[in-house]
Amino acid sequence: MIYLDNAATTRICDEALEEMMPFLKEEYASPLGQYSLGFRANSALNTARGRVAALIGADVSEVIFTSCATESNNLFLRGFIRNLLSTGMDPAHKSISIVTQTTEHASVLNTCEDIAREYDRVRLIKVPVDRNGFVNEAAYREALKERPDVVSIMHVNNETGAVNDIKRLCGLAHEAGAIFHTDAVQSVPHMRVNVREIGVDALSVSGHKLHGPKGSGFLYLRKGVIIKPVLTGGGQEIGLRSGTPDVVACVGLGKACEELFRHGSEDRTAARAASVFAAGLKEVLPAAVINRPGENMEDSGNYLSEIVSVSIPGGDALSIIPDLDMAGVCCSSGAACSAGRKGVSHVLTAMGIGESLAKGTLRFSFSRYNTEGEAAEAAVIVGRVVKKNLENHGILFK
Ligand code: PLP
Numbered sequence: 001m002i003y004l005d006n007a008a009t010t011r012i013c014d015e016a017l018e019e020m021m022p023f024l025k026e027e028y029a030s031p032l033g034q035y036s037l038g039f040r041a042n043s044a045l046n047t048a049r050g051r052v053a054a055l056i057g058a059d060v061s062e063v064i065f066t067s068c069a070t071e072s073n074n075l076f077l078r079g080f081i082r083n084l085l086s087t088g089m090d091p092a093h094k095s096i097s098i099v100t101q102t103t104e105h106a107s108v109l110n111t112c113e114d115i116a117r118e119y120d121r122v123r124l125i126k127v128p129v130d131r132n133g134f135v136n137e138a139a140y141r142e143a144l145k146e147r148p149d150v151v152s153i154m155h156v157n158n159e160t161g162a163v164n165d166i167k168r169l170c171g172l173a174h175e176a177g178a179i180f181h182t183d184a185v186q187s188v189p190h191m192r193v194n195v196r197e198i199g200v201d202a203l204s205v206s207g208h209k210l211h212g213p214k215g216s217g218f219l220y221l222r223k224g225v226i227i228k229p230v231l232t233g234g235g236q237e238i239g240l241r242s243g244t245p246d247v248v249a250c251v252g253l254g255k256a257c258e259e260l261f262r263h264g265s266e267d268r269t270a271a272r273a274a275s276v277f278a279a280g281l282k283e284v285l286p287a288a289v290i291n292r293p294g295e296n297m298e299d300s301g302n303y304l305s306e307i308v309s310v311s312i313p314g315g316d317a318l319s320i321i322p323d324l325d326m327a328g329v330c331c332s333s334g335a336a337c338s339a340g341r342k343g344v345s346h347v348l349t350a351m352g353i354g355e356s357l358a359k360g361t362l363r364f365s366f367s368r369y370n371t372e373g374e375a376a377e378a379a380v381i382v383g384r385v386v387k388k389n390l391e392n393h394g395i396l397f398k
């Protein structure tokens with residue numbers, strides 16, 4: 001199989017798996033245990049936290065382990081709003097507003113909508129994106145005039161790879177007096193993200209997108225930003241995420257972060273493979289539309305090369321994907337983490353891509369484990385399979 005669905009999840013790296021094994025077998029104590037086995041588990045947790053913090057340039061006290069990025073997003077958004085609602089907001093501050101954008105992942109979008117439904121005092125402003133998938137600057141500035149309390153804008157879009165200029169968006173939000181959160185699930189695996197440099201107050205990351213284990217993730221919360229916990233209990237993770245820490249998952253996440261840091265953003269293996277794939281695809285399927293501005297993958301501006309979104313005019317992704325699977329290529333339609341969802345992607349729709357083209361959109365996403373050879377081979381397979389699929393549906397495709 002040629003696995004090109006790394007934006008959905010990645011293969012765990014051997015180094016992480018190896019470090020996790022003892023904690024699955026003999027080192028199973030709770031890190032709160034007051035005996036040597038517990039002390040060792042606690043020390044492993046501290047090491048993991050240090051590695052995570054080093055990857056994003058944070059202090060160890062600013063890393064809260066969670067089970068996934070969905071949880072990190074929920075913890076921050078719900079926790080922040082709950083804190084505002086529960087602490088002495090000055091009476092002039094009648095309503096609370098959240099600003100986000102229309103192309104966020106469901107774990108941000110649905111959470112914001114849920115919060116707004118739950119609390120009458122919370123108002124949600126969804127800023128549109130431009131046709132390339134970046135935050136619409138004019139609309140964003142307009143939303144900030146409302147002096148929102150919190151802004152949540154993703155760094156890299158999971159369906160298209162569009163990279164928002166988070167440093168600038170965060171600066172504008174701060175000028176307007178808002179706290180800024182970013183979902184960095186798709187950026188951290190591929191680019192150097194330093195929280196001090198970009199200036200964000202909170203940031204969510206998922207372990208399984210960066211060659212760590214499923215069931216791992218973290219929230220970066222800048223010192224001084226106050227949230228209320230969503231889970232109450234024993235007060236683990238500085239009182240913000242109760243529950244016995246999953247040492248195995250944290251150890252794997254920590255090691256995967258260390259490996260990522262070691263490989264560094266200069267590791268262009270995945271980007272090169274993606275470029276080979278995109279170039280090959282253009283040759284075999286010239287009528288396919290690669291959803292990004294610019295011709296050359298490596299030069300396509302603020303787009304992550306590692307995510308290649310391709311629309312097949314007249315095609316149906318849900319019928320092409322099983323054919324590709326049979327031919328040995330794994331890919332997805334839009335956001336695989338909302339699998340089962342049959343509707344047209346809200347991201348492509350927000351970018352103004354018509355329903356029929358959006359329906360025929362496939363997402364191929366690359367990791368450092370993909371080679372240029374298999375990328376070239378995948379392009380040929382995709383060309384062949386797509387043509388055959390369309391032919392079977394009576395559509396002639398160049
Ligand atoms: N945010 C983005 C941008 C994603 O792409 C995903 C998953 O694809 C998530 C959040 C959710 O991550 P997790 O599976 O760790 O909850």
